[in-house]
Amino acid sequence: MPLTSSPRGRPAGTSSAQTRQRIITAAIRRVAECGRSGATIREIASAAEMTSASLYHYFPTKDKLMAAAVAAAREIALPRLHDAAQRGATVADRLAAVVAEADRVSRDHPYLAAFERATGAASPLHLVLGEIVDEARRSGSLAADVDPRGAANAVYALTRGLTEQAARLSPEAYRATLRCAEDLLRGRLF
Amino acid sequence: MPLTSSPRGRPAGTSSAQTRQRIITAAIRRVAECGRSGATIREIASAAEMTSASLYHYFPTKDKLMAAAVAAAREIALPRLHDAAQRGATVADRLAAVVAEADRVSRDHPYLAAFERATGAASPLHLVLGEIVDEARRSGSLAADVDPRGAANAVYALTRGLTEQAARLSPEAYRATLRCAEDLLRGRLF
DNA sequence: ACCTGAACACCGTTCAAGT
């Protein structure tokens, strides 16, 4: 074997699952930094210390890799949002707690908000908000003539817009926006 | 000159401004249908009845063409939203009128909502909402301790999310969502 | 199974050459 040849086969001390995770982590970071189309397969592979051809051994297309990254990102936020949904006595309290927790998750995982924004994937927030509104309807906190699905969608629309703004505004301006969004949910903005 | 050669020079009866407009219209449609990266320069040029090389005579890069398309799209919606902002006695009435008019604009220009969503550009809605909230603050309809920029951003976030939902939901479900959004603005959802 | 370099068709963009 010539000394100039590149190493072949799986490096010692790494499992297939670890390699997969390394690729997903690299993908989340690169997509957050450069956007979905700006993050090239070659760069993601390089950040995961392999060739683009090797990456295709783990993910058959860029779309499938993105879907796996979206699912991984969701698993980070979902349990925390679920916990937050338990806090608070009233529906408005719970909604505010979930929105606030979503903000904290963004702070703890700096790449996450930019990644979700770049992919435009449905956030775990939708699920949690739907649950809160459903429960509000069961407990009678929602006016009887209000469509619960419509209410969940409206609140979800608000949070989608907030996530988008988070990437556009300064942290200070975004914090002010969040406070107003909470006032809006509590019915005391205007 | 061989009979097989393609025509050269500007076709008779067209001005430079008309050609520019034709390119922009084609760009809006293709981006709405295929997304920003899915809409290729070659396809946009083809839809505008020219070569991609010719298109570069009018726009130096794809980014500049997209910016021009965004500006053109804005000019469609802005006057109508401005008019709607005059209607209604209270702040909530005016906000609801603008949101409703934005919905009608989307219906009148089927490609527009998808295009704005695909480009992620700041919509003319932002400007109009900012004006309404500023006026609300001057007239004292906004609580003194509320940051007016934050309030405008929060309402804008809601409308951005609504626009996104419009593409995802059935017309019926979207209408229910719009009604709940109005209730939310009026402070009587929860 | 896992990895490689080299190739494929396609993209945004450029350019010499035509009218």
Place this chain on the structure above:
DNA sequence: ACCTGAACACCGTTCAAGT
């Protein structure tokens, strides 16, 4: 000025060949 076909570097993806 306006348009063309042909080329450029780069992208996602494939593949024969290595261990």
